[in-house]
Amino acid sequence: MINIKSPEEIKAMQKGGMKLSEISAGLREKVKPEITTMDLEEAARKLFDKKKMKPAFLNYGSPPFPASICTSLNHEIVHGIPSEGKRLKEGDIISIDVGGIWEGLYVDMAFTVRVGKPEKKHKKLISVTEKALEAGIKMMIAGNQLYDISWAIQQEAENNGYNVVRELVGHGIGRRLHEHPNVPNYGKKGTGMKLKNGVVLALEPMLNMGTHRIKYRDDGWTVVTEDEKFSSHFEKTVAITKNGPKVLTEYLWKKTS
Numbered sequence: 001m002i003n004i005k006s007p008e009e010i011k012a013m014q015k016g017g018m019k020l021s022e023i024s025a026g027l028r029e030k031v032k033p034e035i036t037t038m039d040l041e042e043a044a045r046k047l048f049d050k051k052k053m054k055p056a057f058l059n060y061g062s063p064p065f066p067a068s069i070c071t072s073l074n075h076e077i078v079h080g081i082p083s084e085g086k087r088l089k090e091g092d093i094i095s096i097d098v099g100g101i102w103e104g105l106y107v108d109m110a111f112t113v114r115v116g117k118p119e120k121k122h123k124k125l126i127s128v129t130e131k132a133l134e135a136g137i138k139m140m141i142a143g144n145q146l147y148d149i150s151w152a153i154q155q156e157a158e159n160n161g162y163n164v165v166r167e168l169v170g171h172g173i174g175r176r177l178h179e180h181p182n183v184p185n186y187g188k189k190g191t192g193m194k195l196k197n198g199v200v201l202a203l204e205p206m207l208n209m210g211t212h213r214i215k216y217r218d219d220g221w222t223v224v225t226e227d228e229k230f231s232s233h234f235e236k237t238v239a240i241t242k243n244g245p246k247v248l249t250e251y252l253w254k255k256t257s
Contacts, residue, residue: 001180002172002179002180002181002193002196002199003172003174003175003179003180004196004197004198004199005174005198005199005200005239006198009105009174010198010200010239010241010246010248012102012103012105013102013105013106013107013174013200013237013239013248014239014246014248015102015103016053016100016101016102016103016105016106016107016248017107017109017237017247017248017249017250018250019051019053019100019102020053020098020099020100020102020107020108020109020249021109021249021250021251021252022047022051022252023044023047023048023051023053023098023100024096024098024109024111024249024251024252025251025252025253026043026047027040027043027044027047027069027096027098028096028111028113028253030043031088031094031096031113031115032088032115032116033088033089033090033115033116034087034088034089035087035088036082036083036084036085036086036087036088037071037073037080037082037083037086037088037094038082038083038084038086040069040071040082040096041067041068041069041071041082044068044069044098045068048068048100051100053100053101053102054100054101054102055068055069055098055099055100055101056099056100056101056106056108056177057069057070057097057098057099060177061221063220063221065079065081065221066081067081067082068098069082069096069097069098070095070096070097070098070110071086071094071095071096072094072095072096072097072222072223072231072233073086073088073092073093073094073095074092074093074094074230074231075224075225075228075229075230075231076095076222076223076224076231077095077165077168077206077208077214077223077224077225077231077233078095078097078110078168078206078223078233079097079221079222079223080095080221080222081219081221081222088115089115089116090115090116090117091115091116091117091118091119091122092114092115092116092118093112093113093114093115093118093122093125093126093230093232094112094113094115095110095111095112095231095232095233096110096111096112096113097109097110097233097235098110099177104175105174105175106173106174106175106176106177107173107237107248107249108173108177108202108204108235108237108249109202109235109236109237109249110204110233110234110235111130111233111234111235111251112126112129112232112233112234113126114126121209122230124160125162125207125209125230125231125232126232128156128157128160128162128207128232129157129162129205129206129207129232129233129234130234131156132152132153132156132157132164132185132205132207132234133153133203133204133205133234133235133236135152135153135155135156136149136150136152136153136170136183136203136205137203137236137238137245137247138152138245139151139152140195140199140201140203140238140240140244140245141195141240141244141245142195142196142197142240142242143194143195144194144195145189145190145191145192145193145194145195146181146183146187146191146192146193146194146195147184147187147188147189147190147191147192148189148190148192148195149183149187149201149203150183150184150185150186150187150192151186151187151188151189153185153186153203153205154185154186154187156205157185157205157207162207162208162209163207163208163210163211163212164185164186164205164206164207164208164212165185165206165207165208165212165214165223165231166184166185166186166212167214168206168214168223169182169183169184169185169204170182170183170184170185170201170202170203170204170205170235171183171201171202172199172200172201172202173200173201173202173237174200181193181201183201183202183203185204185205185206195240196240197240197241197242198239198240198241199239199240200237200238200239200240200248201237201238201240202235202236202237202238203235203236203238204233204234204235205233205234206231206232206233207231207232207233208225208229208230208231209225209229209230209231210225210226210227210229211225211226211227211229213225213226213227214226235249236248236249236250236251237249
């Protein structure tokens with residue numbers, strides 16, 4: 001069953017989304033060589049407290065996720081667990097996934113950022129992944145079909161020589177962190193459920209430089225590329241409205257840079 005959100009719920013999610021956007025911007029500013037991913041986790045907890053927002057990931061799932069953010073380095077795709085043993089170095093890339101709860105409603109976002117000066121090929125990977133997200137968002141119009149979104153993401157990725165992760169998907173969001181429908185990052189245009197106003201989705205393309213195949217680490221959470229080539233991840237929470245797609249979680253650094 002698809003949960004259609006009321007205009008009031010979307011407005012509340014937008015308020016929560018702005019808080020989460022500010023938390024994400026604060027974390028992005030802290031990314032630099034020599035810090036650990038646990039440093040980012042500690043910063044995130046302080047930012048959540050400052051914004052009076054509850055982290056959505058902490059103790060989520062089975063086994064319970066032990067942190068408030070996911071920090072995935074280089075060939076880690078998603079769900080990386082912050083650790084004192086993971087220290088950032090020049091040339092790394094890191095994906096930071098942040099989810100929050102505001103007034104009982106969930107919002108979710110993620111971004112990948114370079115550490116210091118990356119290799120040119122990794123800079124392109126990050127850029128194309130963000131473009132794939134934007135291509136998917138443009139398809140979030142009432143009357144379109146669900147896999148129009150998936151198709152647009154896949155086209156942007158594959159036209160630039162990257163593979164999309166197939167086992168992991170975007171998702172509906174709102175009253176729970178993960179709701180129906182699942183939103184794959186690949187699909188056939190003109191198929192899937194008809195999109196309606198009030199549907200809210202967390203779109204999250206994950207693009208790999210090599211194979212789309214993945215592996216799970218023994219921690220039960222961290223997902224990595226099978227061939228250990230780099231991966232990039234971007235995510236926004238977006239509502240379908242009568243005025244088109246409405247982004248509820250923004251990349252604030254884009255507005256100031």
